[in-house]
Amino acid sequence: MKTRLLRIAVPGLLLGLCSLYFLVPLIATGVFSLWDGADRYNLSAYTQLFHDPGFRDSLLLSVRLAVLSVVISLILLVPTVYWIQLRGKRLRPVMEFIAVLPFVVPAIALVEGLTSLYTGPEWLVGSPNFLIVAYIILALPYTYNALDVGMRSLDIRTLSEAAQNLGANWPTLMMRAILPNLIGTLVGATLLTFAIVMGEFTFANVLLFNTFAVYINYIGQTSGTQAAALSLLSFTITWLAMLGILLTGHRSQVQLGGAR
């Protein structure tokens, strides 16, 4: 009886402590974001934020950059990972090495490297669009690994040959035979990239572009309650992304054939 009680109590206690560790700061931030001086609590911090054009502009800029980063990185990486799976397995270690580089090289060094390396038209280098290059590199470890794991769980070669044999050319077999089986993987890669771009600060700050993360930092220096409200909003975006990954991961998990 005592052992059984311990078996339930110990994990429960640990779970409770962990929950407290994560929840207390969030609740405190939430409460603080509602504080309006003395003992007044209302939504004024949120109202002011939503009326600030800087908030809307920075949020829209970050969303646009995130969407473009997602689209371009998937366009680049899906065929690459597919090709590596199908014909270039010897190149996988090289690709894996490249994919971990953003973890190893500090963000500030990446910015410096990028600005020295990339020269080009004004619409790219002189605009926030330049950040897309950096964000694709930054999200590479997550995007690559998500796609690699997803494609490894399929018998890419057999499915591709089966589709080809039935008359599908390369674009058709990708669109009708391979990608529909990778929906969960693609959504996962998309949301991870989205969350990374929405929260990225160093690149945008150094390159002097006013993204959502830079705006949060600016507000943090000028208004404590609005900064708390923004932090919660930022958290919410990340949580929604994570929730999306979990849900699509469960719902669209490919179940391969095999004897029942």
Next chain:
Amino acid sequence: MKTSGLHIRGVNKSFADMEVLHSISLESKPGEFISLLGPSGCGKTTLLRIVAGFERPDSGSILIDDRDITLSPAEHRNMGMVFQAYSLFPHLTAAENIRFGLRLRRTPKSRQQSIVDDLLALAGLSAHRDRYPHQLSGGQQQRVALARALAIQPVLLLLDEPLSALDAKVRVQLREEIKRIQRETGITTLFVTHDQEEALSISDRVAVMHDGRLVQFDTPAKIYHRPTDSFVAGFIGTSTRLEGRVSDAHNGRVDILGISMPAAGVQGHSDRARVNVYVRPEAIELHRADTVAHGLEGRVLEHTFLGATTRVQVAVHDCVTLLADIQSATAHRFPVGSQVRAAWAPEAPRILTT
């Protein structure tokens, strides 16, 4: 269904420095069921993949009804293929898998529907049309794959060891279904297998491959009874190989371990020529040594009960082990350790030059 003839002409293929196919030539008649049979690594799957268009031959050509398709890509060849691995698209139901090729060909929807219905019925899977691959057994999945391959009305049906992942009972059932469907549709079929029983039981002709070479291409009966190559004689079925020397070619006699034995097949060989004599276990008759004076004398080493028959191992001169299948009811007459004589009819052994 339109039937087409396949003509493989002098195909060679190497991977890196390894030559996997040496000058393979093979011709099928329209509607014929041909098996490519051989041990692992003999090149049979590579040959099938070349026919399918997934590999290019280094030299040689592939013709369908005298039309050279060697350089045409796989998606333009209109061949149906069933793979060894489960190859159904996991996101599509059984019916949608079968419809896949028809949709690519923009077949009218009503026609698609009737083809899918017919093929599901042919494969005995009408009740499973809306099931996803993971809801089907291995055998059902391969039947859907077969139906999917047939849906496009291919010029050729290619089967790449489609039964190898299935358990023994399902394998036998499905191979009979494959043969029935092939007979009903009349489609020319190329079937790759390493299982000789499978190949011999369902094929019109069998192409036996060894080390990238086509060593014999003939009917199952001829492959079994009249192998023209020592590899085929050893690979197909069970037989005992005995070394001999032709003693009287005219009268069909061969000396084996100093004993003159009948062998009609030596006619045409020169006297004193060294030959290999292959004898099937079922062709050997055993007699107790004290009852007859002819035949190879030996000692019974072991009995293996096979049901109606018992396989007896006989050590001849303690240097060759002869296998003989006898009726189980008579096995008690030849106990382990007893002396026996083995004999056979003159036409039973297959003679091949060494």
